Amino acid sequence: MPRNSGEKISVFVWAIAFCLLLLSSSVFAQPVITLSTQFTSADIARADTYMDSGGVWNGASEVTNGQGDQFRLQISNTAAGNLADPAVDMAFDLTAVIDVQDGFRLADTDGAAPFSFNVTTGASGGDVNCVAPAGVTASQATIGGDVTINLTNVDLPAQANGASACVFTFDVGFTTRTTAPFVTEGNYNFDYDVAYALTDGGAAETPVETTQSIEVREGSVAVLKVANGTSAGLGDPVSYTVSLNGSSNGGSFNVQLTDTLNANLTGLSIVPPVGPAPPGGVLAGNQYTFAYLAPGTQYDFTVNASVVSNATALVCPPELRNQADVVHRTNATAVSFIA
Secondary structure (H helix, E strand, O other): OHHHHHHHHHHHHHHHHHHHHHHHHHHHOOOOEEEEEEEEOOOHHHOOOEEEOOOOEOOOOEOOOOOOEEEEEEEEEOOOOOOOOOOOOOEEEEEEEEEOOOOEEEOOOOOOOOEEEEOEEEEEOOOOOOOOOOOOEEEEOOOOOOEEEEOOOOOEOOOOOOOOOEEEEEEEEEEEOOOOOOOOOEEEEEEEEEEEEOOOOOOEOOOEEEEEEEEEEOEOEEEEEEEOOOOOOOOOEEEEEEEEEEOOOEOEEEEEEEEEEOOOEEEEEEEOOOOOOOOOOEEEOOEEEEEEEOOOOEEEEEEEEEEOOOOOOOOOOOOOOEEEEEEOOOOOEEEEEEO
16 A cells, blocks of 8 residues: 555656646747847948938939838847757747838839838748748838738747757838928838747737837939120020039939020020939930939039020110029929029
8 A cells, every 4th residue: 555655656746747847848948039120222322321312212223112222120039949849939920010100111113002012031040940931021001101021820940959049031122202291301210029929829929129210311402503605696606504413411313404595595405414424314305304313423414505686675785594493302492593
C-alpha cells in the first residue's frame, strides 16, 4: 500500500511540474517586436530629405500616381525563438495601420479615391522560417485617411539558434495631394501602429507604435524679364529674355508661361531654352508649359516681336509693353512686365 501511494504521489508531482512547465512557456514565451522607418525620395536630388507639395517628381518625370515617394516600415521580432518549433515566440496575425495627416494619400495609379497601392515586401535575418509575405496591398478610403497594410494570416517568426532577428519590410508609395487645398510647407507625422496575437487566431495585443516625421516644401517661381535692346522704330524687331527661376526650396509642377504683347507689338514668338530644355515642354501660341521646375533651376526664354503703328496711341513714342505671367499647380502666380 505505501508503495502504491508513493507511485501516485510521484506521478502527481510530475504532472504538476509538467503543467507548470507548459504554463511558464505560455507566459514567458512571446515575441519582442520593434519598428523602424525610412524615407526615400523618388528624386535623388531631394536627397531623401523632403516631399514636394503638389505631387512627386523622380528627376525625369512625374510619378505622383504609381510610384510616389517611398515610406519603409520594418517590423522585427528579436525574441529567442526555437528552430525546432517555429511557433515559439511567434507574432501571429500581424496588422499594420499608418495614420497620415490631411493632404497625404497613396500613390494610386489612377489618383482617384478609394486609393490602393501594391506594397513591395522583403524579409531578412531569422532562419528558414523568415519568409516575406506575398501579394500585399495597402488601401486608403480618402485623402488623409488611415492607410491599412492588408495582411492576411501573416506571422512573424523569432530568431532561432543564434540567428539574427527576422525582419519584414514593407515599402509604400505616398504623394501629397495634387488639388486644393494643397499641403502647406512644414513638418508632418506618419504614425505607425502594428498589432499581433500571441496565438494563432488569438486576441490582438496592444499595438507597437512609432512615428516618422517628413518635411514638405512648396514650390515658387520668380520671373525676370529684360529687353534685348534700348530702342526700336516702326517695323523693327524686338526681343526680350524671360527667365523663370525655382526660387524656393521645393519644386513646382505644371509651370505655364503666358506672354502678352500690347497693341504696339505684333508677331509674338516664344523660343524655349535648349541644353537642357524644360522637361515635357509644350509650346502653344503665346503659352509655354512644362512639367517641373526644380528649386534653384533657371530656364531662359526668348520672346520675339516687332513694332507696329497704333493709331489710337496717346503717347509718342508709343509704349512697347510685354507682360509675362506664370502659374503652376499650387496656384502660385508671378508677373513681370517691361515697357
